[in-house]
Amino acid sequence: MMLPKRxxxxxxSLCLVIRCTxxxxxxxASIRGACPSAxxxxxxxxxxxxxxxxxxxxxxxxxxxxxxxxVMPQSQEETEYLVxxxxxxxxxxxxxxxxxxxxxxxxxxxxxxxxxxxxGEPSNGGGKEDCAVVNPSGDWNDVPCDHPIPTICQxxxxxxxx
Ligand SMILES: [Ca+2]
Ligand SMILES: [Ca+2]
Numbered sequence: 001m002m003l004p005k006r007x008x009x010x011x012x013s014l015c016l017v018i019r020c021t022x023x024x025x026x027x028x029a030s031i032r033g034a035c036p037s038a039x040x041x042x043x044x045x046x047x048x049x050x051x052x053x054x055x056x057x058x059x060x061x062x063x064x065x066x067x068x069x070x071v072m073p074q075s076q077e078e079t080e081y082l083v084x085x086x087x088x089x090x091x092x093x094x095x096x097x098x099x100x101x102x103x104x105x106x107x108x109x110x111x112x113x114x115x116x117x118x119x120g121e122p123s124n125g126g127g128k129e130d131c132a133v134v135n136p137s138g139d140w141n142d143v144p145c146d147h148p149i150p151t152i153c154q155x156x157x158x159x160x161x162x
Pocket of ligand 2: 124
């Protein structure tokens with residue numbers, strides 16, 4: 001039987017509250033909350049695919065408007081989750097728009113070291129490939145930033161503090 005996430009969170013919360021009665025100062029805890037409805041959850045991240053395909057800069061802006069950021073997977077496991085459960089081809093928050101050949105990949109405003117380029121990529125094809133996508137196989141390719149491409153936004157799952 002599948003219990004709704006919110007019920008599970010509620011039950012965990014109730015258990016913590018019961019354990020924490022009696023003035024025990026060490027009972028502080030934080031647990032992971034559920035993602036907002038229409039967002040998918042993996043670990044402590046929530047994801048949502050936008051309804052239309054967008055150029056990279058607009059994809060970034062649309063995610064920010066929703067209180068989120070353009071997705072930036074940081075492991076093979078996270079990439080597999082996205083490819084299998086969301087969509088198999090999407091922008092990531094990775095570009096060399098500032099300095100050709102210097103790729104900046106960011107989770108929000110935090111630089112990410114993880115790279116997963118396909119062999120031979122980034123190729124800067126035609127001298128104008130400055131934005132990165134995840135391919136169906138999970139590896140990355142640089143493509144022109146003005147191509148309309150599926151977009152996934154990410155945000156942190158809410159944390160509940162006690
Ligand atoms: Ca480039
Ligand atoms: Ca390329």
